Amino acid sequence: MTRFIIRRLLQVIPTLAALSVLLFIWLRRLPGGPDAALLGERATPEARAAIRERLGLDEPILVQYGRYMKDLLRLDFGVSTQTQQPVIDEFLIRFPGTVELAFTALAIAVGVGIPVGYLAARRRGGWLDNLVVSGSMVGICTPVFFLAFVLKWVFGEQLGWLPTFGRQSPGINATHVTNFFVLDGLLTREWDAAWDAFLHLLLPAIAVASIPFAVIVRMTRASVLEVLNEDYVRTAEAKGLTDRTIRGRHVLRNALLPVVTAIGVLAGALLSGAVLTETVFAFNGIGRFVYLAIQNADYPVLMAFIMFIALTFVTINLLVDISYSIIDPRVRVH
């Protein structure tokens, strides 16, 4: 197992190296640049030229790339052209927010989705099953930002139960240690801060979870239905095993294999940041920041982000493979 993991990790290096070259050339060739975004109509041609020169955008591409790779090897991702803060700092502030959001959304989608999908399959044709099939279509088709607005309007404006923006309430004065706000509140025993952060996660997480939830419910249902028809399930029932044993050991463990793959893909997508939801909720995560980086041609941020996403997907794939071996002993990781 260990050798497998190490081998997989080593495979990552050439992948990332090739990716960095392609990205670098491609991004630099795109039209536009950070030249005068900051000054707008106040930018004079001289101002624009001075900024391009300062950012080194006039030098040959190979020179720019050489400089970039040299920094990268020292784990220096450069400085964001938008905020003029080190890229790594910007990520460390924002990424934990997206992780919290993704984690909460996934917890909702998986925690509610799998049981619901299972129950729908077990009572096939029942009211829950019909609800699941039709309801999940609605979930997939509803635009996330629209759902986000509706959630805000109902629970924020009309009922006033939940906050409508941000990761924490203004003025709460919480101490930040890891930038995972719920965790920070627990670590520092600022219980009000932890609770406040959690409340702020709920609405965006529900909005973001809508599609993964629909996908997981349907996949679970389909997978369970398939497994229920397998011979070994009938054998287990004939043997007289308790329903619980059949459920846990035989049905679910086999049915979950495709679902786990789907969860892996969904997790990767969630971690790249839900731009629309983060925008609607003014949630300071990585998604919106990268969207702005695209608009403003903030190359250092874009490069770092794409490399980082590649690494994330590789890691998630690895975790999925490992979890296979836990769920299904027949799968040997070679």
Next chain:
Amino acid sequence: MRRPRWKAGIAAAAAAALALSGCAESGRGGDNDGADNDATLIFGTEGEIKTLDPTFSSDSITSRVANQIFETLVRLKPGGVEIVSGLAESWEPDESGTVWTFHLRDNVTFHDGTEFNAEAVCFNFDRWHNLPPGLAQDPDMSYYWQALSGGFAENTPDRDDLGDPLYVGCEATDELTAVITLSRPSSKFPGLLVRQQFAIHSPTALEKYDADNVGGTADAPQWPPYSLEHPTGTGPFKFESWDRANQEVTLVRNDDYWGGKATIGRLIFRAIPDEGARRQALLAGDIHGYDQPSPSDWAALQDAGMRLEIRDPMNLLYIAFTIDSHPALEKLEVRQAIAHALNRQAMVDAVMAEGAEVASQFGPPILPGWNADVPQYEYDPDKARDLLAQAGYDEGELELDFYWPTNVTRPYMPDPQSIFELFQRDLEEVGIVVNPVAEPWSPEYLADVQSGKADLHFLGWTADYPDMYNFIGTWFARPLPQWGFNNQAIFDALAEADAEPDADTRYAMYEQINAQIMEFLPGVPISHTPVAIVFAPNVTGVPPSPLLDERFETAQITG
């Protein structure tokens, strides 16, 4: 043996959580300032500040925060455009207009206890003048000092746009008298000094926290501790914290302020980048106000009981002719024809916010120097056709490239596409063939129109400070590729006005120049658009400012 495993797992996790809690120290101190007992006002902004040192910023968000912490020698009358005393009680130029004497306010201290005096004023002006070559002199770093002085003690080599500085020196002739010498008179002095970029900072803090050390290298600029954590001014609010993770800046009341103490204890600026989210936050009662609500929301906000304050317009949308880009544009009749062809009122009615008005010249009515008697160009398509025929262009013979920007809204230009389409139709109505060129605002559109590639294009401006020169001087004081003309009479008239130290004389000159400009017609001024600010129903006491310079120290939150 399976069942106990997951139970054991949960138990282990719980134990770990318990062990970890209390692992980190809570950063909440006991120090209250008494501010906790007072009201907190939460204002939603469109973005995050870049820095706490306004010297190095040019955006309105940073200025808004700086306006509460810092003060300038002169300031705007609350809610208006008149220049009144700030840290200077009075000031006067000498006859030549190059030596300005400022009589300073007594008994003022900076937030760190340093005394405010003439030496502090000179320290600040010299600081800007002596900003080192390189990043600190970048156009987007010290834009406003460059706009004022045009140069530094030592200019960055290769910067063609930096020349001999306007600022020569400052002398503290006594404790409360600062004398500033300029190399030539300028209409920017002292008007431009109302901006936060010219606020007076504590010399002690500037030195202690290394304020000028922006940028380790050109590749990796860094902000010094002064601009990230220790902004130190004289204003009614002090800086408390900048929470980057929440994009929030917190200010607290300055109990040692020389003037009326702030009526609120805490002021929080929280970034909510999406406009819909800002509106919902206000309606849900989560924030107390935000700036520049979209005109389409004004009615709904007022119906919901919000206090919408509409400011007097201080901006202009115009169509520019790049006169040397097409032979037709060199003929006055053609330019006049185009002015008569455009139905500006219909466009304003269809596209602009309530309160927007057609512009008759290249500056807003609220500024002195505005002239009610400039040549007018009413909407008259027949006259337009006649003028074109006189110039030798029959129906369909004149083809012009008309550039317009995509991917942008500005306060003066909420919907570029609709504006363009209406004007395109107007021009085609009189027989001009319009060749539309749409480009993304930044950098393509701005780069192209400013280098003179277009025949026609539109653009706009929002005032930096309350002087007509900020409009007409920006565009018409020297030859520029964007406008493509060389009218020495106008250049000379503006140079003369700029050098006139007496304000009233200068305003009279502006009136004449506005008439001259409208006769020459380098472009067509289109409209002035008011921008609004909106507050929750229970918030009063913040007078709206045409230059977005709202002060919060008189805010009242009832109920």
